[in-house]
Amino acid sequence: MPIKKTMPKPVREALSQLHLLINNSRIIKGTLVYLRNTCGKSNCKCAKGEKHISLYIKQNLKGETKITLIPKSRWQDVKQMVDNYKKAVQLLNTVSDFEWRHLKDKP
Numbered sequence: 386m387p388i389k390k391t392m393p394k395p396v397r398e399a400l401s402q403l404h405l406l407i408n409n410s411r412i413i414k415g416t417l418v419y420l421r422n423t424c425g426k427s428n429c430k431c432a433k434g435e436k437h438i439s440l441y442i443k444q445n446l447k448g449e450t451k452i453t454l455i456p457k458s459r460w461q462d463v464k465q466m467v468d469n470y471k472k473a474v475q476l477l478n479t480v481s482d483f484e485w486r487h488l489k490d491k492p
């Protein structure tokens with residue numbers, strides 16, 4: 386169905402950005418969680434109150450919360466992937482909202 390030509394510019398732009406994002410980026414769904422903890426070593430800075438920071442990613446799957454530690458070497462990478470997911474959902478919603486508004490249009 387050649388509907389793309391009739392779509393308004395913001396919707397066409399959302400579709401094109403979505404394609405770019407999907408083709409060129411890695412995407413992960415989840416919420417980032419920072420936890421501050423101690424390692425147990427008595428001579429460590431964390432024993433004096435300067436706790437270690439760990440980054441986890443969590444998501445709900447069928448009512449169960451899944452949480453996984455992210456290695457420090459991947460923090461930037463995973464933060465970007467989470468942002469990419471949010472951006473993709475936003476773009477997809479723009480397209481879907483347009484379709485909802487035009488459900489009664491003749492094909």
Ligand SMILES: [Zn+2]
Pocket residue numbers: 423424425426429430431432437
């Ligand atoms: Zn420590």
